[in-house]
Amino acid sequence: MTDANTGAASPPGLDCMHVVARLWDYLDGRVAEDERAQIVAHLAWCNDCSSHYRFEESFLNAVGRLRRGDENYEALRSQIMASLRAQGMQKD
């Protein structure tokens, strides 16, 4: 098998469909070391799969950015504390 873009020979091991099917497992760190090494080698060789990888990685980064801590929970915290005090909580 050769890379359609460069004509370079494929590294031994995984084909594109396998790599594509395992991209999220790879991004989530859920592949074994030997498979991980093969995916790394494939991504370094295959422009298409590398492009898919970057797309999925940027997608997960975008979703992960929702984790920012700038939401203000003080009003809710005060409300919960008032309810807890009503139940007998003695310290906040």
Place this chain on the structure above:
Amino acid sequence: MPGCRENQEDAKEFQAACPFSSPRRRFNAMTDAANETAVARDARFASEALTWLPEVTRFARVLAGSDADGDDLAQETFLRAYRFWSSYMPGTDCRRWLITICRNVYRTRVVREDVVQGVGDDADLETIAAVRAHNVARGEGIDRMFEQMELGSAIRDAIAALSEPYRVVVQLVDVDGMSYEEVALSLEVPIGTVRSRLYRARRLLQDALIQHARDAGFATVQDSHKEVR
């Protein structure tokens, strides 16, 4: 007393939810809790449980499908956690314990079981479908949208539009950074189910966000029939 039976059932529920509860450890923990002063107990609750308020609230909002309902759910979660604080094992994962309570409160309210068993369980196919979505995005010139567009509110809306099992796992794993194992324990489902729901959720989110980019006028070229390679 009707409330008494309800409390007993609640107590059983939280004992069952406690992930590290051997009878011996439970006995020791309950003995320690019994010897703890009320002020010390409340201080420990504040430092160990209330510190997770943002995480629990985010989870509750996603679970409930709206901020208002989620805040109400979070409040009920902490009230129950306080009431059953003696069943929490010090040193275990308090966030997971709270999320389990939150989920149980929600299930008690909604009284429904998961409706997606057996649907979309082939995670590998979901990943391949997502790659096809990338091909579509590339064909329309929006494949770098996650880097070039501010999509925060669109992603939030897309997560909120997912059905509960999907929005919960994507929130816990991809937003809050929990491991598959933690989520599986919190939701009491196999790890494989977490994986398949997560991958389906991701694929559905990508479809929604690609449509969002189109609606926002970012798509330029219609070429959506390239094959995966």
